[in-house]
Amino acid sequence: MLKVSGFYDSSCTNGDGWRSVIFFTGCPxxxxxxxxxxTWDFDGGEFYSPLDLLQKIKNNIDxxxxxxxxxxxPFQERYVDDLLILINEIKKLNLNIWxxxxxxxxxxxxxxxxxxxxxxxxxxxxxxxxxxxxxPQLKFRGSSNQRVLxxxxxx
Numbered sequence: 001m002l003k004v005s006g007f008y009d010s011s012c013t014n015g016d017g018w019r020s021v022i023f024f025t026g027c028p029x030x031x032x033x034x035x036x037x038x039t040w041d042f043d044g045g046e047f048y049s050p051l052d053l054l055q056k057i058k059n060n061i062d063x064x065x066x067x068x069x070x071x072x073x074p075f076q077e078r079y080v081d082d083l084l085i086l087i088n089e090i091k092k093l094n095l096n097i098w099x100x101x102x103x104x105x106x107x108x109x110x111x112x113x114x115x116x117x118x119x120x121x122x123x124x125x126x127x128x129x130x131x132x133x134x135x136p137q138l139k140f141r142g143s144s145n146q147r148v149l150x151x152x153x154x155x
Contacts, residue, residue, distance in 0.1 A: 002053065002082050005038060005045035005072060009060050015098035015123065015140060017065030020057045024072040024079065029102035033131035035142070039072035050086035057090065066096035066122070075101050080113045087120045096122040096152070102129070105149055122152040 006023035008014070014021045023036060025045030030037075038044070057067055067090050074083065090097055097120065101108070105126045108114040118124065125141050125148050133143035140148050 001047040001049060002079055002086070003042075003045045004048050004053070005036075007053075007056055009056075010063050011068070014068040014070060014100075015066060018063060019066050019068045019098065020060050020064050021068045021070055022053060022074075023070050024074045024076070026076060027072040027102065029073065029128050031102065031129040031131075033134065033142075034129055036071065045072075050082045050089065053086055054089045057095070058093070061093060061095075064095065066098060069097065069099040069121075071100065071102075073102055074099055075103055075108060075114055075117070077113070080117065083117060084120075087117065091120060098123045098125065100125045102127065105147070118151060120152075122150070124149045124151055 003025040004022055005025045008021040010018045011021050012018055023039050025039055026042035027040045030040055087097060099121045101124065103126060105124055108118060125146055127146040130143045130145050133145050135144050138144065
């Protein structure tokens with residue numbers, strides 16, 4: 001099961017194009033100035049199976065270009081198995097996947113479970129939000145330390 005604090009049917013501000021957005025519950029980073037502090041609580045949100053979330057995505061399939069994972073923090077040990085199921089099903093729909101994380105890509109690669117997720121994510125926005133490096137001119141990220149990494153050449 002995946003613990004979710006919110007779901008947007010379609011958004012154009014959480015990655016390129018129109019996207020369904022899943023906000024996962026729980027965040028160890030707790031960045032000052034975070035746009036989603038309501039997602040920090042590991043006990044908050046509601047449980048969804050990967051297939052429940054897939055159905056919500058399918059309901060919007062004619063109106064979206066992809067799916068974005070945000071948070072909270074999507075990269076949590078408790079999510080790995082179910083997140084892989086969801087990712088595999090999303091890929092069958094020919095949708096791209098963006099993911100926002102407070103971890104650095106290099107940190108995530110050190111965990112073999114996370115590297116299996118990274119192989120199927122098209123774009124990763126990594127790094128914690130740092131208020132002192134906030135720049136409203138940046139596209140798809142909030143602070144200049146964050147990177148937009150294109151992990152899959154199809155995107």
